[in-house]
Amino acid sequence: MVVSHNPSELVTAVASGDRRALARLITLVEESGAGANEALRLAFEAAQPAHRIGITGAPGAGKSTLTDRLISMAREQGESIAVLAVDPTSPFSGGAVLGDRVRMQDHILDSGVYIRSMASRGHLGGLSVAAPKALVAMEAGGFDRILIETVGVGQDEVEVTSAADTVLVVLTPGWGDGVQAAKAGILEIGDLFIVNKADRPGVRDTVADLRSMLALGGEPAWEPPIIETTAYSGSGVEEVWEAVERHGAHLGEAGLEARRRSRRRAELTTALTVRINDRVMGSLAAGAGAELAAAVEQGAIDPWTAADQMEGI
């Protein structure tokens, strides 16, 4: 079967459960131009908002294995699930480090599972631009849950978790104590903390550190549970899935809709910023803007004064 390149036919196919069409749609919405915009508009109309689950944590914490286990949990419950796996792209190696993804191939023949990798570099404007578009395309596919797995704990990764309704933060005993987690700024974003590789030494200390750091946050309506797992054996994973479901129920339809509203507004701001950045780049490429840019490069004028002098952008 040939997958249509026509946005309308493509979105119709995606909504009917065609996973090859979904792959094509995600690629299309990530592009720029009239076709991409039209596809995005139609995907947005067709989208059935899913419960979005973000998974973040330091590299090597076992997020991929955990994601793999959570996919199996969803499937056992008869739920369909899509995964957006944000992989780092290294300009050094020229491609994503894909090793971790290999085990997900187990799910490749299951039409209730869709897995898509997205490189964390090379997207105009970063992940905060590209990820929401891919997620809207996925929602047009009508999945019950969407997992968003990020690789690191940098600002970009933290931003991506803002696209999720429920955020899982994965730590390991070996990674460091609660202070390191605080430094990485990930205590604030977690709805659920997972101490993975719980068969390693130091797990008690990490859980205790984490509990005392979280206690400093006062008395929120939702007290983030701390769950010990050994993802490779599956130990604790059921408890994680139950906590995810509990958090979804805690949010409720009103809570989810509130998150969606604030996300849509953030996406509008991002979309406007991208358009305006394009204009900035254009204005520096020729004419008076290019002359001013050359003067800045030479150090004849400081960048901030030059920015104030630029008109019509």
Add this chain to the structure above:
Amino acid sequence: MVVSHNPSELVTAVASGDRRALARLITLVEESGAGANEALRLAFEAAQPAHRIGITGAPGAGKSTLTDRLISMAREQGESIAVLAVDPTSPFSGGAVLGDRVRMQDHILDSGVYIRSMASRGHLGGLSVAAPKALVAMEAGGFDRILIETVGVGQDEVEVTSAADTVLVVLTPGWGDGVQAAKAGILEIGDLFIVNKADRPGVRDTVADLRSMLALGGEPAWEPPIIETTAYSGSGVEEVWEAVERHGAHLGEAGLEARRRSRRRAELTTALTVRINDRVMGSLAAGAGAELAAAVEQGAIDPWTAADQMEGI
């Protein structure tokens, strides 16, 4: 002595070596408004470009101790040195995690050393906006070297290193192997790799991993050295400082000026983007822009189509 708030007097005082005036100047240039712009322009004119040394690596790798040691090395050579220490600010704790900084108080009575912390959050536009301004203010103080120490290995931290001429990447045997370094995207940015805590087990493996990963990069004009250190005892630190000096000499005046040119251009782009973002926010706050934003929040129109429909921004 009262420190002047007049930009011109302030910059003159900074250029004459007044460190209290420098503290005030950095605070001023980080603000917005006419006074800040004027101060920035004057600081840029007075700036004597220093050799900028960036230090990055995972939390807990020992960057603060190493920074402390490098300050002492510079002082032994009779060089003045300023440090911009980028600390994470947690919205959770409401302030920077300052524990690591305490030991730097040893240098507090030495006028040849100036240390300034900068929170990694809460800056409009992020570190890439705030750090270059603070660095220009420091350069108006006429230091021989400037150290830029970042806390993590996220995208934001990697961006900050673009403000440096020589980038030191600090790893530890415990932190992980070369694959983790590749994942974090830090192999590309290092001019010099330091395996700190070299008294711990696993140091040979980490060095070997690193060497093989770096070898994949081909044959650059500068082959990044890998140096084992134990920063708390000072072992290997002299070798680090020699390598820093060697890299500075390798770049030469032409190489340094080329880096400065591309930095100035990047700062212009950032400054323009900040101004335009301000305009975007303004346009969404009232009138037709606010109406469109409300429609987006409600899901009546998708964010990308709405962005296309917005005029006059």
